[in-house]
Amino acid sequence: MSDINLFEIKNGVKELSQSAVVLEKEIQNLIENNMETFFGIRFLQSEYSITNGRMDSLGIDENNCPVIFEYKRSRDENVINQGLFYLDWLLDHKADFQILVMEKLGIEIAKNIDWSAPCVICIAKEFTKYDEHAVNQMQKNIKLVKYNKFEDNLLLFEHINAPMAKPIKEKIITNKESIKECDIEEKIKKSPKNIQELYFSIKDYILSKGDDISENKLKLYVAFKKVKNIVCLQLYKKEIVLYLKLNPDKEVLIEGLTRDVRNIGHWGTGDFEITIKNIEDYEKAKVYLDKVYDIN
Known part of the structure; x- marks a missing residue:
């Protein structure tokens, strides 16, 4: 993995030097105090003790999925x-x-925890090439994040990988003889052919915007994210609905295609809704998909 050189370009060009050492506990405290700003994750508890160990930091992300932070102390x-x-x-x-979620964030969030995509975020000053290879082979929702501190007041996070982990299926026992699997993948498979084709076209277009985008298939919707969600997608029998992280006040609303949902309850994140029923709607939506990638 290549080194990153950071330059100050005001009043000439000056290369900023990396700080010698950031203590593991120092970076842990900094992340815990600013977890939502850095990663879009609500902090729950530090040093969470279990029978055979202790998790460094626990949180819950904007999709209500559990997140474990572990800090690498040595190479x-x-x-x-x-x-x-x-x-x-x-x-x-x-x-x-x-x-724990109920105690920290209330009963409503605790009732809506999504176990389909729990995540581990590993934070380190450096990773080896074997670390990245191992994570890719595991196909688990493990994210590697490298940090560097420059001089006294600049902190850089480098996201090394974008995991494409399979969602964990939630099994619902409907009777003694059968177990029904309930997840978004089943919904995709059971959708009409035209909706499936629209879904794969939208998915491919969003992912083609950059290799910094990952797809998270959750229990009720699909989240496309950089560090935080930029697009959430829900499937219905006759349409696909997208929720984008765009400010509705800055967009022209088109009747039948887009609307402001800031005061309307919905799954996923994002205040700007797009309803796609056919290929014509999809083509019109591309300008918004381009914009949400560029500004987030």
Whole structure:
């Protein structure tokens, strides 16, 4: 992985030097105090103790999915396997996490926790090429984030990978003989052919905007995100609805295609709604998809 050179260009050009050392606890405190600003994640608890260890930081993201932060203290520490262990523990102890969310954020958020895409974010001053290769092979929702501090007041986060993990399917027991799998992938498969074709066209267009976009298939919708969500997508039998992180006050609303949903309840994030029923609507939506990528 290449080094990043940062320059100040006001009153001439000056290369900013990297600070010598940022203590692991210092970066942990900084992230916990500004987790929502940095990553769009609401902080829950530091040093969360379990039977066989202690999670560095716990949070919940804008899609109500659990997030574990682990901080790499040395080059040789296997923080990825450690994070996987904690993730498995969390999936086996959902009630404990729900109680924590209820205490910190209230009962409504606790009731709507989405377990289809829990995430581990590994924070380190550096990763080896083997770390990135291991994460890609695992196909788990593990994100590697490298940090650098420049001089006294600049902090840089470099997102090393965009994981394409398969969603964890939630099984609902409907009777003693059958178990029904309920997730967005099943909804895609059961959609009419024209809606499926629209979905894949929209998906491919959004992902083609840049390799910094990842697709998260959640229980009720699909979230396309950079560091934070930029587009959320919901499927219906006759249409696809998108929610974009655009300010409706700055956009021209088109009747039947777009609307302001700031005061209308909906799944996903974003205040600007686009309803796509056919290829003509999709073509009109592209200008908004371009804009939401550029400004977020």
